[in-house]
Amino acid sequence: MSRTVHELFDLKGRVALVTGGSRGLGLQMAHALGEAGARVLVTARKADELEGAVAQLRGAGIDAQWIAADCAKEADIHRLAADTLQRMGAVDILVNNAGAAWGAPAEDHPIEAWDKVMNLNVRGYFILSQYLAKHHMIARRKGSIINVASIAGLGGNPRGMNTIAYNTSKGAVINFTRALAAEWGPYGIRVNAICPGFFPSKMTKGTLEALGEDKMAAHAPLGRLGDDEDLKGLTLLYASDAGKHITGQWLAVDGGVSIITGG
Template sequence: MTRTIQQLFDLKGKTALVTGGSRGLGLQMAHALGEAGARVVISSRKAADLEAATAELQAAGIDARWIAADCQDETQIKHLADETLQRVGDVDILVNNAGAAWGAPAEDHPVDAWDKVMDLNVRSYFILSQLIAKGSMIPRRTGSIINTASIAGLGGNPKGMKTIAYNTSKGAVINFTRALAAEWGAHGIRVNAICPGFFPSKMTVGTLKAMGEDKLAANAPLGRLGDDEDLKGITLLYAADAGKHITGQWLAVDGGVSIITGG
């Protein structure tokens, strides 16, 4: 029998792991998954941030818990995967969202900063996806992986923005998403990416200040920046059975910025 739209978006009985989930976009995505009924595990580096975010999720009626891990460290990524599977069992939804940015002219960009950005924004996504897939998704032939990319991965930047490592890493995330989806579709695993535009956050505060928040908003066809609700819909679509025939795709959530900049 064909399910209703409410049933297709229902995540009751599902478990989600969200990295970078203690604030900003990650916490917004954790809210979306939890509000749809999923049990949520959030992770980031700082226990205090995780405790506060978990309390916020629980106050919203969400079954939430946390595990601290630095996803730049392969040993801690493995601990995160092992601890999650041990504490909550199978993971149905993995949101790779932990990330870093670094601003510097390409000719002067420190190589160690390049490595830091690439390790967290790309390498950690691969390692955690591999561990969760082998430990839970592949044996059950089901799962959804959601990667946070960016419209910065679609091309260059507006004049004045110098984030060569970040742009490169997010372009890599988009093609990582496509390649992984093509390979793991045989295991029943869907892999998709979200490309946010400008959202106020701790990571983007420097960019917003340098470029001018009002100017960035005015340059978007919708005339505003992203808010605390704008990633919820696409996150839920990718995670739920409503999106069960969608894989290997990316979607810009940017108020239309990418359609006028050639993304």
């Protein structure tokens, strides 16, 4: 007998690890997973922000913990993964969300800034995914990896948004998602990507101030920016058995911006 919709979306008994989970999109996604019943561990660099995030999650009735780690550093990633497995048990859901951006004209873009963005936004995703797959997802023949990309990875940006490294990294995340899904599908590991549009956040604050929040919202057919619940539905679909036949895919959550910009 087929399961009900409620049963398909139920994450009780599962463990989720969310990077960049102390605020913004990562914290929103952690809420989605926890609200569906998963035990959640969030990670970011700053312990005080993580403490606040976990307090918020626990206040919502979610079983949540935190580990401070820098996902741009291989040693930190390995420590994070090992400590998570020891503390939480097998990880069923990995959300690769930690990221960085840098604004500068391409001709003047500092190479060290390029390396910083690519290191965190692409290399870090691979190292953490590789560790968790190698140490238990492959053996268990199941797992869901959700990579946070961006509609910036679908093409260029409007004039004045000089984010060549960020765009390049997010384009790489989309194809990394496809390639990993193809390779790890036989192990029962699903890999999908979310491409958010503009959401108010610490990372986008400068861009929104420079270009105008109202102006950016006007670019979207829905006429608004993303809010603090717009990623929840897709996150839960990818993570749960409701999406058990979906892998190697990306979906824009952008109010329709990408359909009029050619993404």
